[in-house]
Amino acid sequence: MTDTHWLFGDQLGPAFLAPGEEGPARDAPVVMIESRSVFRRRRFHRAKAHLVLSAMRHRAAELGGRVTYVRADTYREGLRLAVGRGRVTVHHPTSRAALRLVRSLGDVTVLPPRGFLVGPDEFAAWAKERRTLRMEDFYRRVRTDHDLLMEGDGPAGGVWNLDRENREPPPRGARSLGAPAPYRPREDDIDEEVRHDLDRWERDGDVSFVGRDGPRAFPADRRQALAALRRFLDHRLAGFGAHEDAVLAADGVMSHSLLSTSLNLGLLDPAECVEGAEAVWRAGGAPLRSVEGFVRQVAGWREYVWHLYWYFGEQYRTRNALGHTGAIPRWWEELDADAVSARCVATALRQVRDTGWTHHIPRLMVLGGYALQRGWDPAAVTDWFHRSFADAYDWVMLPNVVGMSQYADGGRMTTKPYTSGGAYIDRMSDLCGPCPYRPDRRVGDDACPFTAGYWAFLHRHRDRLGRNARMSRAVRGLDRLRDLPALLEQERVRGDAPP
Numbered sequence: 323m324t325d326t327h328w329l330f331g332d333q334l335g336p337a338f339l340a341p342g343e344e345g346p347a348r349d350a351p352v353v354m355i356e357s358r359s360v361f362r363r364r365r366f367h368r369a370k371a372h373l374v375l376s377a378m379r380h381r382a383a384e385l386g387g388r389v390t391y392v393r394a395d396t397y398r399e400g401l402r403l404a405v406g407r408g409r410v411t412v413h414h415p416t417s418r419a420a421l422r423l424v425r426s427l428g429d430v431t432v433l434p435p436r437g438f439l440v441g442p443d444e445f446a447a448w449a450k451e452r453r454t455l456r457m458e459d460f461y462r463r464v465r466t467d468h469d470l471l472m473e474g475d476g477p478a479g480g481v482w483n484l485d486r487e488n489r490e491p492p493p494r495g496a497r498s499l500g501a502p503a504p505y506r507p508r509e510d511d512i513d514e515e516v517r518h519d520l521d522r523w524e525r526d527g528d529v530s531f532v533g534r535d536g537p538r539a540f541p542a543d544r545r546q547a548l549a550a551l552r553r554f555l556d557h558r559l560a561g562f563g564a565h566e567d568a569v570l571a572a573d574g575v576m577s578h579s580l581l582s583t584s585l586n587l588g589l590l591d592p593a594e595c596v597e598g599a600e601a602v603w604r605a606g607g608a609p610l611r612s613v614e615g616f617v618r619q620v621a622g623w624r625e626y627v628w629h630l631y632w633y634f635g636e637q638y639r640t641r642n643a644l645g646h647t648g649a650i651p652r653w654w655e656e657l658d659a660d661a662v663s664a665r666c667v668a669t670a671l672r673q674v675r676d677t678g679w680t681h682h683i684p685r686l687m688v689l690g691g692y693a694l695q696r697g698w699d700p701a702a703v704t705d706w707f708h709r710s711f712a713d714a715y716d717w718v719m720l721p722n723v724v725g726m727s728q729y730a731d732g733g734r735m736t737t738k739p740y741t742s743g744g745a746y747i748d749r750m751s752d753l754c755g756p757c758p759y760r761p762d763r764r765v766g767d768d769a770c771p772f773t774a775g776y777w778a779f780l781h782r783h784r785d786r787l788g789r790n791a792r793m794s795r796a797v798r799g800l801d802r803l804r805d806l807p808a809l810l811e812q813e814r815v816r817g818d819a820p821p
């Protein structure tokens with residue numbers, strides 16, 4: 323009898339059913355399991371729960387009679403109901419917990435992972451050759467091996483990385499970048515059913531969510547995901563690069579692709595995204611700085627993060643190099659943006675509350691930076707990001723939050739903590755103008771929480787950061803602050819109240 327093929331909820335594109343030696347049998351029956359306990363274990367954003375369930379049910383509708391779609395309490399129970407003792411194949415899941423589970427079940431064959439450009443052996447061979455795993459080296463290897471944006475043996479345009487050209491502040495005085503609007507899907511009957519179910523689960527007290535319910539903002543099936551990709555490539559990619567690191571209060575999306583949810587659900591394959599972007603550049607439709615910037619995000623960062631998740635091992639999730647133990651305050655947990663006066667935190671938190679998404683810089687420099695400066699427990703911060711973002715999965719959380727944003731790995735992922743005073747936020751955004759706090763004030767009622775928080779953070783970790791070549795100058799700056807005692811007392815009193 324043909325093995326049944328199991329699709330997890332983030333394995334929804336055609337690559338996960340492609341038959342072959344390393345894939346399921348042709349026309350293999352398919353099982354999908356909607357596990358209620360996943361939603362009971364964690365308090366997810368409502369928009370995330372909606373997106374995942376909607377995407378799974380859309381896939382099931384496409385597969386029609388080929389799929390057995392089971393609603394069960396746990397995966398184990400669902401699998402028993404659907405296939406009994408029959409043999410099952412599954413592509414390598416994306417979390418350690420899911421991998422442990424499938425390996426613990428008898429008669430389940432784990433096939434290689436899908437949804438990434440670089441295979442495990444390719445990464446292992448690269449990692450074995452070196453002492454430090456720099457993203458830039460990895461990225462160049464991927465570009466070369468996968469012939470992406472190459473001219474002969476060298477990079478297109480003669481340089482590998484155009485990041486320097488892509489750090490422009492927002493255009494002065496502009497409220498918006500003026501990019502054409504991103505693709506937004508239209509809801510259908512499946513969404514209505516999902517909304518109805520989630521309302522019922524909540525009413526029954528079975529699960530509870532954070533964030534607001536709103537029209538689904540991201541693609542839930544392959545057709546929608548392809549439309550979103552096409553719209554980005556044809557209309558928005560050209561503007562992607564220049565202001566990649568900038569933030570505008572009234573333009574939360576700017577020129578970002580909004581493709582992370584589709585990539586992470588498996589609806590889009592990274593190869594079609596980067597090859598599509600390269601084709602636009604070769605046809606003269608977008609400048610190299612934008613195309614290289616996008617290719618670096620997808621073929622560089624996303625791949626690097628995926629492999630580091632497995633490479634760093636299980637202990638990575640509990641790393642806490644800075645010894646941070648603070649609890650996440652309730653207003654943050656509840657995404658209560660209205661309780662916050664600091665415009666940068668309020669704007670980022672509001673966008674997360676309303677959509678389950680913000681772009682990279684609010685995640686890293688505002689939300690992550692604030693948590694780091696306040697000394698919140700990195701595992702709790704990781705869990706918060708995981709639950710609150712529509713595109714978050716275990717593999718993408720750990721390197722990005724534990725490593726990149728909270729420096730809890732003591733520098734394996736980044737050479738220094740990513741956090742700054744208010745001056746950086748002021749330079750790269752229009753957030754500070756009407757804010758009641760002043761980025762150049764350290765002490766006083768109008769002292770910027772990021773500026774004061776930055777110095778308090780440096781002071782707290784003076785010894786460790788003083789030994790870091792990239793931080794030692796900033797740490798020495800503490801000696802020049804005559805108001806440091808007043809600043810530290812002010813921050814102690816402010817504590818974790820909404821800034």
Ligand code: FAD
Binds near residue numbers: 583
């Ligand atoms: P774009 O800016 O258009 O970038 C294009 C694509 O590049 C993204 O869709 C994504 O697939 C990929 N990418 C870029 N940077 C990264 C990265 N560091 N890690 C993985 N992929 C990357 N990304 C997620 O997919 N899920 C998350 O839960 C997530 N959480 C993050 C938490 C923190 C604290 C930080 C600092 C970053 C996080 N990222 C996460 C990475 C990045 O912020 C998002 O991928 C991006 O903002 C998604 O929006 P976009 O699709 O418009 O991205």
